[in-house]
Amino acid sequence: MVIYSERLVPGLGLHLALLLLLPLGFGMLAPIDVTWGIVNAIVLYAIGVSWLTLGAPKLVVTSTHFRAGRAEISREYLGEAQVVDIAGRATAIADARAWKVLRAWIPSGIRVVVTDANDPAPYWYVSSRHPEQLAAALRSN
Secondary structure (H helix, E strand, O other), X not given: OEEEEEEOOXXXXXXXXXXXXXXXHHHHHOOOOHHHHHHHHHHHHHHHHHHHHHOOOEEEEEOOEEEEOOXXXXXXXXXXXXXXXXXXXXXXXXXXXXXXEOOOOOOOEEEEEEOOOOOOOOEEEEEOOOHXXXXXXXHOO
C-alpha cells in the first residue's frame, strides 16, 4: 500500500528554458528545408521535455519500504526523518557517504538516518517539494 508518492519533475522555469531548443532544432535543418526545420524543432523539444519528466526520480513510501530514485530500503532500517530547508541543505549533503537524490530546482528535502550497520550510507538526503508530508509518511506505521 502506497502511503506517499512524489515525482521530482522540474519546475516551470526549466521547462521555459527548454524552449531554447526550438530555435536550435529549427536552425539545424532550416537551411535544407523549412518544414524539416520546424519538425526537428518540435521533436527536439518533445524529447527534452519527455526526458526531464519521465526520467525524474520518484519518491515512494509504502508500509514496508522507502524508494528514492533507484534505491530502496526497508523502513525497519530507517531512523529519524528530519526536514531540511535551503539553509541546512549544504550541511546535509556534505557527507560523501550519504545516499542522495538531489535536485537543484527543489531547495527543501529530508534527511533520514539509516540504522542498518551493514549499510555504508549513514543517512539519505532526498529532495522533496513537500518534505513535511514525506517525513510524516516515514514516521507513520
